Amino acid sequence: MDAGELVFKIKADFLKSIAHPVRLAVIEQLKNSELSVGQLVSALNVEQSNLSKHLSILRQAGIVTSRQEKVTVFYSIRDKDIFSVLRPITEILRKKLQEGQSVLTHLGKA
Secondary structure, rough: OOOHHHHHHHHHHHHHHHHHHHHHHHHHHHHOOOHHEEEEEEEHHHOOHHHHHHHHHHHEEEEEEEEEOOOOOEEEEEEOOHHHHHHHHHHHHHHHHHHHHHHHHHHHHO
16 A cells, blocks of 8 residues: 555545544534533433444544543543534535425426
């Protein structure tokens, strides 16, 4: 694997680490403040074991960081630049939905 291929693999692996609805929801929940695992379980309505798997993937990717206070583990976003990655994706999807709505509106008039 040459250097160029390695860069693409690293980028693809990073994108895979966020390419799951639960992981994206975790990132959004942590956007403004750190939260405990219990708070995330409640907010996302997921099993703690399932959430732990996703938090581990996000931690390994360097997207979240954790700290322990007695028996409670808190998570936060490690680098807020992740939102610079997600914001354009949201905008692209918004435009795509608007285009689809436009097509549906025109179909309704036909």
